[in-house]
Amino acid sequence: MSTLRPADLAREHALSAQAVRNYERDGFIPPADRTATGYRIYTEIHAAALRAFRALVAAYGHALAGQIMNEIHDGDIDSALKLVDRGHEQLLRDRETLDTVRRAIGHLTTEDDTCTDRYPASATRTVGELASHLHLTPATLRTWETTGILAPARDPATGYRVYTPADIRDAELAHLLRRGGYGLHRIAAVVDRIRTAGGTETLAGALAEWQGRITARGIAMLEAAGRLGDYLGRLRDEDAGQ
Known part of the structure; x- marks a missing residue:
């Protein structure tokens, strides 16, 4: 498996190498092995973890994304997926709330x-x-x-x-x-x-923006699901190869 430096991981996401090290410290990507001189050795597994985390941040926010990755790295996949489910439940509630406002707009x-x-x-x-x-x-x-x-x-x-x-x-x-x-x-x-x-013209404009944010978040969740699925698949393959 090819090895990567912190700067290699950082470059793809326009991050600093220190940010990558901080993500490792916080458990958002798995711990790196070290060389004899103490330098970190990252692999494609770490790159996949970072892609998943960044996609989760876009979809669910930094705090929840961090919790999801922490649960995965603690070995509790079901708890991680439960957090993902809660994010989708919130999105559904937001859609229903928007529908409620739209039904009421003619009366406001x-x-x-x-x-x-x-x-x-x-x-x-x-x-x-x-x-x-x-x-x-x-x-x-x-x-x-x-x-x-x-x-x-x-x-x-x-x-x-x-x-x-x-x-x-x-x-x-x-x-x-x-x-x-x-x-x-x-x-x-x-x-x-x-x-x-x-x-209600002002409200109509606000609702259109709100709809746009909900749609963007839904698309971001789909992207995050793909990245997370890829990462979990790599972890599974790595465990099977040991």
Whole structure:
């Protein structure tokens, strides 16, 4: 089997040789043998591991990719594959969330009759009730208020926040967009556009971008699956040859 230097592995991915050594230290690629003088000896197995890890990072993020490779190098393939499965489950949930927003987009206007149809006047809620409805904390809703996403009125008698039908709609929309990976200030801009103009053009654009990210992540997962399968196959062949 041909041998490789850290720089040889690094070059393919535009990394530094030190980054490759760090990946070895963190268990993302298997340990290298050493020469008599202490230099690392990498092989095509290490190259395949690095390709798999980098593809996993693109698909699942650095933390989860590292966990997957650590499980593999600890000899627990099933735990590694379970982590991969969870990533696919999250992608499916994101697709379903996007579909939910799309179904709701025709109703997301600030016109009184539309709000009344979706949220009767009796649907006003306190901060605790709205937080429970969205499975969030009251502190999260207060943060959204600070960034301009929500603007609840106050009960004149108690001073407590009162969320009207329009506020509930805005909170549900913010929650969905947050799940889509949007930052609070961008969500505030989307909600403000819908709140003031009554139109959904901004939201439509946001959903198109969200769809693009989901599609790209799905393709990245397919690429990662191929790289990971290649690496596992090489490990299996190496074990069989011993």
